[in-house]
Amino acid sequence: MIRVWWIGSAGEDAAMTERVRARVEAVFKLPAELCCDASRPVDSLDLRRGQHSSGRILEWLLQSMAAGADASDRVLGITDADLFIPVLTFVYGEAQLDGRAAVASTARLRADGAKPGDPLVAERLVKESLHELGHAFGLRHCVDARCMMSRSASLPGVDAKRDAPCDDCRLRLAERRKRRTP
Numbered sequence: 001m002i003r004v005w006w007i008g009s010a011g012e013d014a015a016m017t018e019r020v021r022a023r024v025e026a027v028f029k030l031p032a033e034l035c036c037d038a039s040r041p042v043d044s045l046d047l048r049r050g051q052h053s054s055g056r057i058l059e060w061l062l063q064s065m066a067a068g069a070d071a072s073d074r075v076l077g078i079t080d081a082d083l084f085i086p087v088l089t090f091v092y093g094e095a096q097l098d099g100r101a102a103v104a105s106t107a108r109l110r111a112d113g114a115k116p117g118d119p120l121v122a123e124r125l126v127k128e129s130l131h132e133l134g135h136a137f138g139l140r141h142c143v144d145a146r147c148m149m150s151r152s153a154s155l156p157g158v159d160a161k162r163d164a165p166c167d168d169c170r171l172r173l174a175e176r177r178k179r180r181t182p
Helices: 014-028 054-064 119-136 154-159 167-180
Strands: 004-005 030-035 051-053 074-079 084-085 088-091 093-095 101-105
Touching: 004 084, 014 030, 014 119, 051 054, 054 074, 054 093, 054 101, 054 154, 074 119, 084 093, 088 119, 093 119, 101 119, 119 154
Parallel strands: 004 030, 004 074, 051 084, 074 101
Antiparallel strands: 084 088, 093 101
């Protein structure tokens, strides 16, 4: 099970989060559901930077997962907060490699003037959500610039990706899932 959870401060764009949920379910071939919990992370803002620590959000997501969650469950937090990790100016998202939590943000995905409801923002969010969940399933960055697992340091890089893994990453994902199945 993959839970897709809006944890942003602005109102949720339900059509956008549903689009993410549907594509996540199709790509990872696991049931995905929208989480409706109103809880939000409260200690992720770094006042000095004026940005939110994606690492702290990942910790919060892990702590917030339901106590009865299966060990193979994943959670994707979607936010409108501007995210960072200490060594980078910003990130579109972050995930625990081969872990249970991932986060993706719309903040920098609309940096070129796209409005929150713009279909381009939703398309970018789908790609970055898939990318971060790919990491949670153990996939690393891919050299194929069209693969969802390629590294993106700019919006043109995000826009160049497909919302699907390349053949090599698709095989790696299938192998990793096969090894985890009892």
